[in-house]
Amino acid sequence: MRPALPVLVATSALLAGLALAAPAAAAKASGARVCPTENFTYGEGWGADRGERIHTGIDLGGKRGTPIYAIEDGVIDRTKKQDNGALQIVMRGESGSKFYYGHMDEVLVRGGQRVDAGDVIGLMGDTGSPGAVHLHFEYWRSGGESDAVDPEPLIRRICPG
Numbered sequence: 634m635r636p637a638l639p640v641l642v643a644t645s646a647l648l649a650g651l652a653l654a655a656p657a658a659a660a661k662a663s664g665a666r667v668c669p670t671e672n673f674t675y676g677e678g679w680g681a682d683r684g685e686r687i688h689t690g691i692d693l694g695g696k697r698g699t700p701i702y703a704i705e706d707g708v709i710d711r712t713k714k715q716d717n718g719a720l721q722i723v724m725r726g727e728s729g730s731k732f733y734y735g736h737m738d739e740v741l742v743r744g745g746q747r748v749d750a751g752d753v754i755g756l757m758g759d760t761g762s763p764g765a766v767h768l769h770f771e772y773w774r775s776g777g778e779s780d781a782v783d784p785e786p787l788i789r790r791i792c793p794g
């Protein structure tokens with residue numbers, strides 16, 4: 634038994650490597666989307682009352698510094714710091730849809746930058762919403778910026794759990 638052990642270890646290391654590489658390769662081949670963050674809890678969703686307007690996205694709560702991912706291959710349309718301090722990212726995916734990410738502590742991309750699905754584009758935080766660390770996520774399916782649709786079905790489809 635003993636002589637076989639190093640071989641087994643090498644094999645599992647190889648398998649672990651393959652397991653890590655496989656999802657990215659699959660996403661590439663199919664143009665599939667990836668979950669925009671991880672280890673999150675569902676907060677307020679579409680239509681929540683925000684006074685003069687309704688909430689046109691979904692809030693995904695998590696720990697400060699959690700990676701925020703490009704949901705599909707595309708281009709960063711722009712980044713901005715709002716008057717209230719909230720950092721935002723708008724990306725245009727190759728599907729033609731746009732995606733809006735808000736409240737990151739850090740934005741790691743610039744307007745015009747190409748991104749691949751799964752690239753880390755920011756870190757979750759609470760800019761513009763002190764004490765409430767979360768990702769505000771909007772799905773502008775048609776690509777029109779007043780055409781937000783409820784992103785929850787998409788999030789539930791592409792995110793684990």
Ligand SMILES: [Zn+2]
Pocket residue numbers: 688690691692768769770
């Ligand atoms: Zn929100």
